[in-house]
Amino acid sequence: MPTAREALLDAALAAVTGRPWPTVRMVDVAAAAGVSRQTLYNEFGSKDGLARALVRRAADAYLDGVERALGSAGGTGDKLAATAAWTVRATRTNVLVRGLLTGCWGDRLPCPADLVRSPRFPIPAQRPADAGPPTPAELLGQVRDRAVAVLDGGRPPHDPAALAVTCELALRLALSYALVPAPAGTEGEVAPLVSHVVERAPDAAA
Known part of the structure; x- marks a missing residue:
């Protein structure tokens, strides 16, 4: 059974999926979660606090x-194909993940200016802590670096820069599907496309 906090976050996500965030009322979120409005304020403090938690949860779930995906069976191509397929699926099923990965926030989504990043999103030294959520470029870079670290384990000597380029290509192919969605039910087409690219990339041996 979900905790009150999780129920509230689920209710808030359902609300923002259906209508603009500025029109979402705290009392409606609390009612949908089956708790009192006071419980909501005790958990998050304010609507901005709820927004911060909602965006952070979406980011952590994506990561x-x-x-x-990177821990799945197979070699480099299989792991990157799985990561790309997950990225496309996540952007299709969660509007906040789509916002994080594409930067398409608009005024419909909660994107508080003072969003505090979780440790999963280390803040670059040149950016202030209140700069908002990670930019798509920052998030892509963090996922790329994580992919390189995982795929690099136990491999023979090679060119790390070439592996990084291969990982970034796979992620950018996935983001192209996020920006220009494939027809419903064909999200998996990105996986063979990524496998095809990886097989022909330098230094992409399993």
Whole structure:
């Protein structure tokens, strides 16, 4: 059974999926979660606090999926194909992940200016802590670097820069599907496309 906090976050995500965030009322989120409005304020403090938690949860869930994909069976091509497929699926099923990966926030989504980043999103030294959520370029770079670290383990000497380029290509192919969605039910087409590219990339041996 979900905790009150998780129920509230689920209710908030359902609300923002259906209507603009500025029109979402705290009392409606609390009612949908089956708790009192006071419980909501006790958990998050304010609507901005709820927004921060909502975006952070979406980001962490996406990164957890990346870890699972990179830990799947197979070689470099298989792991990157799984990561790309997960990225496309995540952007299709969660509007906040789509915002994080594409920068397409608009005024419909909660994107508080003072969003505090979790440790999963280390803040670059040149950017202030209140600069908002990670930019798509920062997030892509973090996922790319994580992919390189995982794929580099136990491999023979090679060119790390070439592996980084291969990982970034796979991620950018996935993001192209996020920006220009494939027809419903064909998200998996990105996986063979990534496998095809990886097989022909330098230093992409399993």
